[in-house]
Amino acid sequence: MKTNPIRQCVGIDISKDQFMASFATLDEAFQVTIKSTKSFANTLDGFEKMTRWISQLEHAQVTIHYVMEATGVYYESLAYWLHEQGQSVSVILPKQFKAYANSLNIKSKTDRIDARVLAQMGLERSLPVWQPASPIMRQLKQLCREKNTLKEEKKALKNQLHALTCSYLPNETTHQRLLRRLATVNELIREVESELLATLQSDPRLAERIENVCTIKGIGLMTALALIAETNGFALFTSKAQLVCYAGYDVVKNESGTSVKNPTKISKRGNNHLRKALHFPALTAIRYEPRFQKVSERITERSSLKMKGVVAVQRKLLVLVYTLFKNNTPFEEQYESQKIIRQSPVLNPA
Known part of the structure; x- marks a missing residue:
């Protein structure tokens, strides 16, 4: 028995010169069907050809949703073009896509497979609609x-x-x-x-938030601008973990049984502009801010690698910038001690 689609989605795996688009539907029985997958040039002509291809597959009464991964800058032209055409677009972070693909137990990785997984993800998940910078x-x-x-x-x-x-x-x-x-x-x-x-x-409102970020020791105006610009004001992020992964500061382990115990390291599979922007601010923060100095010393002592301590401070600075920018509040040096006092049942009796 033929059923009508209730959702339609186009998953797009994009690179510098071309992109792979996969058109999929979800029917009333909640069955996902991949109707077609095709490659197009990552140009305006390719965008228009994709539109004509989709018009031959779509169900006119059902809205089409587009899903793509935020990899580099190659997705931006298509995402902006689709947004200008009034289409619904979701741009997801690599960590989100990887977690979903792992849940499907997909072991192979090609452009065609990634496009299909993105299309299925758009059908099965409620993804936030992307808003351009x-x-x-x-x-x-x-x-x-x-x-x-x-x-x-x-x-x-x-x-x-x-x-x-x-x-x-x-x-x-x-x-x-x-x-x-x-x-x-x-x-x-x-x-x-x-x-x-x-x-x-x-932009006075943005200037105010940037000013609050600059209250962190080690974070100057140009560093703050670079961090905010590279993350689009943290618009795509709903958690610190997502931001850490996007910057490539997420920890990678490689252990197996008793024979394989490689040292942990950061993935570096993220925006290297963020890591570059935080290198010298981290060194300054370690020198002038006691809490960051303690973090660096603790990590360095445990790993015997000074750079690991510096990277740990870079990660903490990025999370701190994210918190201050989102909350629009300045840095408080005594925040931790004040937090302890507020939570203490002895010093702050009910």
């Missing part, structure tokens, strides 16, 4: 990444200058050109920073 957030993200690129270029030029000046009989004209290039990069960095400040000042 505001123009200010998009601009901040682009400017922060531009600044990082310029800083990398500045570092490379300084290394070249150092190597040249330490060499035997350095070429003076080469030295002068390197100096001019370095001066140009420094000027461009200042221009980007000025544009970042102007963009921030155009």
